[in-house]
Amino acid sequence: MNHATSFERVWRSASSGLFRMAHGSLLALGLVAVVFIGSGRLDGEQATSFNALVSEANAAETPVVAAAPAAKKVSAKVVEEDVTLSREMARVRDWVSRRYKVSTVALEPVLLAAEESGRHVGIDPLLIVAVMAIESSFNPFAESSMGAQGLMQVIPRFHMDKIGDERGEDALFDPELNVRVGTLVLQEGLRRYGSMKSALQYYGGALSDPAAAYARKVMAMQQRLTTAAGRKSDGAA
Incomplete structure (x- = not known):
């Protein structure tokens, strides 16, 4: 048997399998060399082949070392972009x-959306959460007989300008989108009617109710959430 050929065949088989997966190709090569040297089978021609394979193994190791810094940069970026709830909302x-x-x-993502949307339009995030509580009891897949959908029970056909025409008919079952759109509906009511009580009545489709029962119900829930948040009441509810 040609021992040089046998040596190359054993080495290439080992280095392409488990040893290379564990970044141990050089160790595997060393073990193979010891076996052949110990048996007196590594002559001048085989030593030349052995040296060539060492160079090949070193070249194969280089990409693994070079890839490490890129992975660290991605990890750092993820940490920097992490967003958490305020203490009140937690x-x-x-x-x-x-x-x-x-x-x-x-x-968590729902309440984060409430905080971000509330800050964006100038509405107390706890009022937005209160609407979710009254409308759906925090069920993102709720749907009424009138076609109102999701956490804040928005009726899609009335608010496509806020949803976006490119979105599908079930877009409002996305909890974060639902919260953003629901907040915009509240903002629209506030702009049209001038007070949060009237905005809530508009939201609940009950502008003609002189008792403003819907608004009172939402504001009572807002007050409970204010207490849960550990915030002092400002008398807005």
Whole structure:
């Protein structure tokens, strides 16, 4: 048997399998060399082949080392972009989770959307959360007989300008989009009618109700959420 050919065949088989996967190709090569040297089978021609394979193994190792810094940069970017709830909203999350038996994991992105949307249009995020509580009890897949959908029970056909024509008919079952659109509906009501009570009546489709029952119900929930958040009441409710 040609031992040089046998050596190359053994090395190439090992280095392309488990040893290379564990970044141990050089170790594997060393073990193979020891076996052949120990048996007196590594002559001048085989030593030349052995040296060539060492160079090949070194070249194969280089990309693995070079790839590491890029992975670290991606990881750092993810950490920098992480967004968390305010302390107030974290308390609200825990209260809502207990009261409505909803996972805190499912609530976090919804409450984040309420905080971001509220800040953007100048509406108390706790009022937005209160609307969710009254409208759907935090069920993102709720749908009424009138076609109102999702957390804030928005009727798509009345608010396509806020949803976007390119979105599908089930777009409002996306919880974060639903919260953003619902907040815009509240903002529209506030702009049209001048007070939050009237805006809520507009939102609930009850502008003709002199008792403003819907608005009172939402504001009472807002007050409970204010207490849960540990915030002092400003008398707005």
